[in-house]
Amino acid sequence: MTLRVWRQNGPREDGRLVEYSLAEVSEDTSFLEMLDLLNEQLINGGDEAIAFDHDCREGICGMCSLTIDGVPHGPERATTVCQLHMRKFKDGDTIVIEPFRAVAFPVIRDLVVDRSAFDGIIQAAGFITARTGSAPDGNALPIPKPVAEHAMDAAACIGCGACVAACKNASAMLFVSAKAAHLNLLPQGRAEKDARVLRMVRTMDDSGFGNCTNFGECAAVCPKEISLDFIAKLNRDYAVSSVKEIFFNQ
Numbered sequence: 001m002t003l004r005v006w007r008q009n010g011p012r013e014d015g016r017l018v019e020y021s022l023a024e025v026s027e028d029t030s031f032l033e034m035l036d037l038l039n040e041q042l043i044n045g046g047d048e049a050i051a052f053d054h055d056c057r058e059g060i061c062g063m064c065s066l067t068i069d070g071v072p073h074g075p076e077r078a079t080t081v082c083q084l085h086m087r088k089f090k091d092g093d094t095i096v097i098e099p100f101r102a103v104a105f106p107v108i109r110d111l112v113v114d115r116s117a118f119d120g121i122i123q124a125a126g127f128i129t130a131r132t133g134s135a136p137d138g139n140a141l142p143i144p145k146p147v148a149e150h151a152m153d154a155a156a157c158i159g160c161g162a163c164v165a166a167c168k169n170a171s172a173m174l175f176v177s178a179k180a181a182h183l184n185l186l187p188q189g190r191a192e193k194d195a196r197v198l199r200m201v202r203t204m205d206d207s208g209f210g211n212c213t214n215f216g217e218c219a220a221v222c223p224k225e226i227s228l229d230f231i232a233k234l235n236r237d238y239a240v241s242s243v244k245e246i247f248f249n250q
């Protein structure tokens with residue numbers, strides 16, 4: 001393979017694409033294992049290893065964050081980069097590997113970006129403050145099955161940030177809408193719904209993310225197939241919460 005990899009020594013340094021060759025990559029190798037092999041080659045040759053984020057390597061933690069040939073998480077639909085395998089590429093391919101790009105996700109080093117702006121949005125209101133105590137009886141709080149499943153679909157968001165990297169406005173609406181919806185849909189989260197929606201959206205706006213203009217690139221690259229319907233729900237909830245704020249809180 002020929003690999004053109006973004007190398008950048010630090011947040012304030014200029015970065016550039018550097019070309020490397022890697023031989024004998026098995027098609028059963030995962031994309032991150034392929035980078036491990038490249039790093040081994042670099043270290044053995046006395047060079048600096050390429051920094052990249054990863055943790056679970058099984059598609060659930062949201063840490064891996066590479067843009068491959070211009071697509072966040074690469075060419076396989078509904079798949080995190082840690083679950084992508086080299087069989088998706090052809091022998092002799094040239095692959096361009098870059099970090100997720102967005103103003104709100106500054107590059108720390110090479111392929112690692114700072115996604116703490118997402119943490120700020122969750123810290124603003126992505127939680128419930130009610131004491132829930134120990135696990136309640138299954139039937140104590142009836143929740144219709146379709147509602148529970150809808151909330152579960154939203155909760156599948158792993159906070160990877162691919163939606164932001166794919167959006168030409170670097171909007172975080174898909175992430176925020178999923179994180180707000182999975183709490184707002186359930187009775188435990190409903191009491192603080194209005195305050196949650198206002199705080200999360202305003203923190204998102206203050207963190208340097210752009211506006212949603214309904215292009216849908218976010219949903220196209222989302223490894224968990226979070227639906228654009230959640231953005232529509234967030235827009236509706238935000239409008240309702242804003243009106244309530246004007247009439248009841250001021």
Ligand code: SF4
Pocket residue numbers: 156157158159160161162163164174175178218221222223224225226
């Ligand atoms: S909505 Fe999808 S792409 Fe965006 S952070 Fe969540 S899992 Fe990642």
Ligand code: FES
Pocket residue numbers: 053054055056057058059060061062063064080081082083
């Ligand atoms: S490393 Fe955890 S989702 Fe990819």
